[in-house]
Amino acid sequence: MCTVSPSAAALPDPTRPAPATSAEGVRVLHVDAQLIVAEKPAGLLSVPGRGEAGRVNLASHLQAMWPDALVVHRLDMGTSGLMLLARGLEAQRRLGAAFEQRAVGKRYEAVVEGLIEAEEGRIAAPLMADWPNRPRQKVDAENGKPSLTYWQVMARTAETTRVSLKPVTGRSHQLRVHLQHIGHPIRGDELYAPLPLRAERLLLHAAEISFAHPATGLTLHFASPAPF
Structure with missing residues (x-):
């Protein structure tokens, strides 16, 4: 679930897919020109790890569809829930700064x-x-x-x-x-x-995340029900 405050769309991307769950169990909730919000299932790495098993991870999975997707934060392998990725270096810088300044609600x-x-x-x-x-x-x-x-x-x-x-x-x-x-x-x-x-x-489970959109400044809020 996503809510935007004030009520407005945040840079919609014409290539945005309908929310769907992939073979890896990843559900994409939101895509626009600046960012991606997805649900990571438990047992999937956030970023590439060591060995052959480390090739299967959320970041690589999303980069196969959106090559400019960049990691902003991580969840432990065993933790499920919401992850935010930036699209491009400037969006990554701005979203990374929001995490560092504790301006992201989790x-x-x-x-x-x-x-x-x-x-x-x-x-x-x-x-x-x-x-x-x-x-x-x-x-x-x-x-x-x-x-x-x-x-x-x-x-x-x-x-x-x-x-x-x-x-x-x-x-x-x-x-x-x-x-x-x-x-x-x-x-x-x-x-x-x-x-x-x-x-x-x-x-x-990472159940909620809220942050200011890096381009529009609008507050985005996403929620994901715990699967247990």
């Missing part, structure tokens, strides 16, 4: 282990790479970079809590480490959840 949904008692809160825990155990990250009060996540409970079951997450910063594995830090790792997280994982995938 909301995720996750299912975590255990029952969170409070209804909402914040996690301010500095993060850094856990070098001996890469790609793991860790909380480090002395050497970590400032990291902030806001959370709100959406629903509870007997064993889990569904939460809405709004990261202010964008550190590697931030949501995964922050939730583990408060004792509620994301279900299905191979790096940070206890065994057995009790989920076939990482239950983390």
